[in-house]
Amino acid sequence: MVDFSISEVDNEILAQLRAEGKAGEKYTRYYEDHEEEIIPKKFDEADDFPSIMSLMKKRSFDDTPGATFQMLLIMQRAATLGVTLQTRTGGLGNAALGAAGTDEQKKKWGGMTLAMSITEPGAGSDTKAIQSTARLDGDEWVINGDKIFVTTGIRCEGVVVWATVDKAAGRAGIKSFVVMKGTPGFNIVRKEKKLGIRTSDTAAYSFEECRIPRENLLGGDESVPKPGQGSASYKGVLKTFNMTRPAVAAGGVGKAKGALEWCVDALKDEGVEVDWEASAHNRTSAQQTLIEMEADTDAAALTVLRAAWLADKGQPNNVEASVSKSKGGDVCRTVPQRAMNLLGAMSVSHDHLVEVYLRDGRISDIYEGTGQIQRLIIARNILGFSSAELS
Numbered sequence: 529m530v531d532f533s534i535s536e537v538d539n540e541i542l543a544q545l546r547a548e549g550k551a552g553e554k555y556t557r558y559y560e561d562h563e564e565e566i567i568p569k570k571f572d573e574a575d576d577f578p579s580i581m582s583l584m585k586k587r588s589f590d591d592t593p594g595a596t597f598q599m600l601l602i603m604q605r606a607a608t609l610g611v612t613l614q615t616r617t618g619g620l621g622n623a624a625l626g627a628a629g630t631d632e633q634k635k636k637w638g639g640m641t642l643a644m645s646i647t648e649p650g651a652g653s654d655t656k657a658i659q660s661t662a663r664l665d666g667d668e669w670v671i672n673g674d675k676i677f678v679t680t681g682i683r684c685e686g687v688v689v690w691a692t693v694d695k696a697a698g699r700a701g702i703k704s705f706v707v708m709k710g711t712p713g714f715n716i717v718r719k720e721k722k723l724g725i726r727t728s729d730t731a732a733y734s735f736e737e738c739r740i741p742r743e744n745l746l747g748g749d750e751s752v753p754k755p756g757q758g759s760a761s762y763k764g765v766l767k768t769f770n771m772t773r774p775a776v777a778a779g780g781v782g783k784a785k786g787a788l789e790w791c792v793d794a795l796k797d798e799g800v801e802v803d804w805e806a807s808a809h810n811r812t813s814a815q816q817t818l819i820e821m822e823a824d825t826d827a828a829a830l831t832v833l834r835a836a837w838l839a840d841k842g843q844p845n846n847v848e849a850s851v852s853k854s855k856g857g858d859v860c861r862t863v864p865q866r867a868m869n870l871l872g873a874m875s876v877s878h879d880h881l882v883e884v885y886l887r888d889g890r891i892s893d894i895y896e897g898t899g900q901i902q903r904l905i906i907a908r909n910i911l912g913f914s915s916a917e918l919s
């Protein structure tokens with residue numbers, strides 16, 4: 529039976545996460561306006577809160593299952609706009625390491641923050657267009673190429689880089705490599721300037737004759753495909769999307785939830801109370817809009833929880849992950865937009881943070897595969913087409 533009830537200890541953790549997110553909001557506008565600065569690893573206010581890890585230790589098997597709870601945490605955190613008071617380790621590259629790395633590689637790099645670098649100036653949604661190359665030279669791989677939009681690309685300790693070992697092989701030629709910061713030939717070109725998530729660091733890289741040990745190929749040498757076979761490493765890394773897509777969707781749902789809450793509170797301050805029980809013919813237009821915003825947000829949240837719940841059960845969730853990403857990518861745009869419509873001029877003022885929900889939420893419909901790409905994946909699965917047949 530599907531059960532999304534939340535235990536007492538989990539509610540305690542979620543409440544603390546919300547309090548921390550709220551406490552960080554006093555720094556948000558500063559770091560929004562000073563995008564070139566990197567947020568400190570720890571703010572003084574962090575000491576006012578017990579570490580989330582210490583609270584996590586109180587959890588037992590009776591509490592919300594792991595992946596599902598992870599989604600609730602992300603939604604809760606994203607619903608507030610505070611900068612992170614204490615930076616924790618981990619990045620998108622860690623998910624790839626978990627899915628495709630050997631035991632030895634997991635032991636070696638698991639405790640570090642690893643970014644994930646797929647996108648290039650000429651390769652976004654279409655990853656088989658990747659031009660970065662890796663060639664084997666004795667016991668070293670030599671990486672060359674340009675990469676853009678690497679999340680946590682400045683503060684990470686290393687990065688999982690996609691490059692092709694054989695352009696003619698298309699997708700099967702693409703492998704992922706772990707490259708540590710400080711390796712000669714690995715250059716940070718710039719910190720990207722962005723519309724939203726301006727408090728998150730996003731980098732552009734270049735690799736010039738960058739030499740890394742042979743054992744830095746994710747998944748090890750056996751991940752190099754035999755003729756006619758797909759790439760195990762590529763497939764392994766693709767599997768990470770089945771968890772990272774719901775996670776990105778959860779971030780989008782959180783932004784929608786936060787904008788809705790902000791809107792309800794701001795209207796209340798102006799004397800506009802919402803009667804959630806009013807019958808349809810007695811509702812004001814504002815009430816109707818808020819009810820629709822809530823229904824859309826909840827529906828999107830349920831798709832995220834379903835994808836995570838399947839992962840917790842060890843069941844395939846490829847399509848559900850894409851459905852959640854598509855729905856999360858919708859509400860992160862449409863709900864803050866409707867909140868701004870209701871709030872009028874207040875919503876564009878620099879004095880209020882509500883507009884940040886719209887700008888920060890926007891990315892949830894772009895990275896980890898755009899909404900259009902998710903709908904392609906869903907359609908292929910429903911219709912039984914391969915990516916070559918429906919692209």
Ligand SMILES: Cc1cc2nc3c(=O)[nH]c(=O)nc-3n(C[C@H](O)[C@H](O)[C@H](O)COP(=O)(O)OP(=O)(O)OC[C@H]3O[C@@H](n4cnc5c(N)ncnc54)[C@H](O)[C@@H]3O)c2cc1C
Nearest residue numbers: 644645646647652653654677678679894895896898900919
């Ligand atoms: C802030 C930020 C952080 C990011 N972080 C990372 C990161 O950590 N690592 C990383 O590797 N990348 C990252 N990215 C890159 C992101 O994953 C890409 O931007 C995304 O995959 C889309 O690629 P693109 O921008 O090249 O758009 P394109 O692929 O050029 O697409 C442009 C438009 O066309 C649509 N489109 C493309 N193909 C199709 C199709 N077949 N059918 C229908 N519509 C289609 C797309 O949906 C989109 O609307 C980040 C991007 C941003 C903005």
